[in-house]
Amino acid sequence: MAIDIDTARKVAKLARIRVEEADLPKLAGQLSGILGFMEELNEVDVTGVEPMTSVTPMRLKRRKDEVTDGNIQAQVLKNAPDAREGFFAVPKVVE
Amino acid sequence: MSAPMTSANSWTIAAARDALRKGEISAVDLTMSCLTAIDAGDALNAFVHKTPEIALEQARAADARLASGEAPAMCGIPLGIKDLFCTKGVPSQAASNILKGFKPEYESTVTSKLFDAGAVMLGKLNMDEFAMGSSNETSAYGNAVSPWRRKGSNVQLTPGGSSGGSAAAVAADLCLAATGTDTGGSIRQPAAFTGIVGIKPTYGRVSRWGIVAFASSLDQAGPMTKSVRDAAIMLQAMAGHDPKDSTSADLPVPDFEAALTGDIRGKVIGIPKEYRMDGMPAEIEALWARGVEMLKDAGAEVRDISLPHTKYALPAYYVIAPAEASSNLARYDGVRYGHRAKLSQGDGITEMYEKTRAEGFGPEVQRRIMVGTYVLSAGFYDAYYNRARKVRALIKRDFETVFAEGVDAILTPATPSAAFGLGEMADVDPVKMYLNDVFTVTVNLAGLPGISVPVGLDHQGLPLGLQLIGRPWEEAPLLNYAHVLESRAGFVAKAEKWW
Numbered sequence: 001m002a003i004d005i006d007t008a009r010k011v012a013k014l015a016r017i018r019v020e021e022a023d024l025p026k027l028a029g030q031l032s033g034i035l036g037f038m039e040e041l042n043e044v045d046v047t048g049v050e051p052m053t054s055v056t057p058m059r060l061k062r063r064k065d066e067v068t069d070g071n072i073q074a075q076v077l078k079n080a081p082d083a084r085e086g087f088f089a090v091p092k093v094v095e
Numbered sequence: 096m097s098a099p100m101t102s103a104n105s106w107t108i109a110a111a112r113d114a115l116r117k118g119e120i121s122a123v124d125l126t127m128s129c130l131t132a133i134d135a136g137d138a139l140n141a142f143v144h145k146t147p148e149i150a151l152e153q154a155r156a157a158d159a160r161l162a163s164g165e166a167p168a169m170c171g172i173p174l175g176i177k178d179l180f181c182t183k184g185v186p187s188q189a190a191s192n193i194l195k196g197f198k199p200e201y202e203s204t205v206t207s208k209l210f211d212a213g214a215v216m217l218g219k220l221n222m223d224e225f226a227m228g229s230s231n232e233t234s235a236y237g238n239a240v241s242p243w244r245r246k247g248s249n250v251q252l253t254p255g256g257s258s259g260g261s262a263a264a265v266a267a268d269l270c271l272a273a274t275g276t277d278t279g280g281s282i283r284q285p286a287a288f289t290g291i292v293g294i295k296p297t298y299g300r301v302s303r304w305g306i307v308a309f310a311s312s313l314d315q316a317g318p319m320t321k322s323v324r325d326a327a328i329m330l331q332a333m334a335g336h337d338p339k340d341s342t343s344a345d346l347p348v349p350d351f352e353a354a355l356t357g358d359i360r361g362k363v364i365g366i367p368k369e370y371r372m373d374g375m376p377a378e379i380e381a382l383w384a385r386g387v388e389m390l391k392d393a394g395a396e397v398r399d400i401s402l403p404h405t406k407y408a409l410p411a412y413y414v415i416a417p418a419e420a421s422s423n424l425a426r427y428d429g430v431r432y433g434h435r436a437k438l439s440q441g442d443g444i445t446e447m448y449e450k451t452r453a454e455g456f457g458p459e460v461q462r463r464i465m466v467g468t469y470v471l472s473a474g475f476y477d478a479y480y481n482r483a484r485k486v487r488a489l490i491k492r493d494f495e496t497v498f499a500e501g502v503d504a505i506l507t508p509a510t511p512s513a514a515f516g517l518g519e520m521a522d523v524d525p526v527k528m529y530l531n532d533v534f535t536v537t538v539n540l541a542g543l544p545g546i547s548v549p550v551g552l553d554h555q556g557l558p559l560g561l562q563l564i565g566r567p568w569e570e571a572p573l574l575n576y577a578h579v580l581e582s583r584a585g586f587v588a589k590a591e592k593w594w
Contacts, residue, residue, distance in 0.1 A: 080432065
């Protein structure tokens with residue numbers, strides 16, 4: 001399926017990646033190529049096949065629902081590009 | 096046996112372990128020889144963050160432990176660590192600008208286990224950005240360069256990818272071994288391109304905790320080493336259940352080195368007809384045939400098998416991996432760590448996300464995130480993503496069928512060609528680059544263990560490898576088959592030093 005420029009713009013928006021208008025045609029072309037390659041999957045009969053979930057049948061391990069960590073605010077914020085007064089700082093979200 | 100007469104940085108883990116235990120060399124001297132080689136190897140751009148202070152401190156601690164006589168096999172062994180592993184206080188940026196300056200406050204499980212065993216970290220290794228690539232050309236650090244060159248040529252070649260820095264560093268003797276990760280072939284393809292050994296264990300054998308996630312259902316870490324024995328020794332130290340990774344298997348880890356008996360008599364090795372691709376170079380075909388002869392000669396029974404869904408592995412992979420990546424990489428938003436774009440007057444939070452991600456991610460990563468976003472979007476989820484997951488189940492079933500019929504392991508080429516030149520693939524369709532993974536990607540989809548072993552050189556003097564694929568959780572016998580292949584192939588070639 002070919003991806004047109006509008007679809008490419010929409011996908012970029014959904015992915016939260018800014019793509020300049022001038023770059024959209026090239027992106028649309030590349031996405032079309034990659035998705036075209038995926039069309040081969042339509043040749044396979046998948047009737048009654050369950051999607052794969054694990055290598056060998058196994059149950060994911062569970063642990064007690066209890067606090068195992070915490071009180072590391074400074075460490076959590078250490079790598080933040082903008083942290084103020086013990087919080088992550090971002091541009092205003094609500095008007 | 097006395098210590099080898101070559102420079103210590105070129106030793107295997109096994110040789111260094113024995114020499115360290117006998118006191119024939121100190122961990123500090125062994126580490127120094129690697130640090131010297133690393134400084135002389137800058138042209139390879141393999142080590143992108145050097146950590147000599149940490150290395151020497153760890154080496155001194157290793158010497159103390161060795162002196163006490165209680166040292167595990169990896170004690171004092173100098174390693175390179177792929178940049179994808181979070182290492183406490185040391186830059187860990189997955190070769191991406193979006194994680195520039197990120198210094199984790201924690202240590203990945205794999206590096207913790209290695210350091211607990213006494214291993215020494217020399218520094219962080221180059222790779223493709225977020226492990227997305229097959230040539231190390233998508234790295235924010237620039238290309239890693241293979242120590243290998245074509246006969247009579249100065250053209251710079253790729254060490255493969257995504258673990259390209261790991262492969263270049265091990266092949267050029269900058270370290271004794273390195274960690275790698277493999278989502279579609281990222282350990283095995285670079286190992287094959289550079290004449291070293293690389294194993295991707297069964298999914299769940301090694302903890303993924305603290306490794307920057309690419310595609311969580313496919314990612315596995317493994318060792319990249321100079322010999323199969325070294326792979327066994329290092330995997331031993333990396334493997335095991337980890338409560339912090341719910342997909343890590345709570346299974347006992349066998350003694351991998353003890354499995355290297357060299358006896359494979361009566362074992363059944365399958366040769367899948369679907370791996371004989373149209374247009375496959377005659378040299379690859381011949382190499383594969385030689386591998387068959389070696390295993391037969393060692394007493395294995397070789398049997399033709401069929402894995403009918405092989406041709407759908409790459410398209411299924413290039414749906415599933417980007418889908419998982421688009422979800423995993425949503426966390427890079429300029430809020431908690433790494434890069435944040437400079438904002439203009441009036442920009443809100445959406446502009447911050449969009450500008451940050453446009454500046455921070457390179458083109459291939461952006462492309463994969465967008466492909467993933469598309470295949471997961473409303474209306475396409477079933478058509479692409481769910482269909483790919485079902486095809487994945489069929490690919491796995493192909494393997495289960497041949498294993499149930501008595502096949503112990505499968506022999507295939509590791510790559511469709513020898514290493515190509517850096518920049519040679521720059522203008523081709525992205526899909527063409529994806530074809531590099533054609534022989535390796537099935538193994539990730541099925542979650543199986545796979546190992547790449549260097550077997551010969553092509554007409555240009557470049558290494559070629561074969562891949563052995565094993566049954567789930569049977570790394571031990573797989574390493575033994577690989578050991579037999581390695582012994583019979585007698586691959587000893589090294590890149591001629593030009594750097």
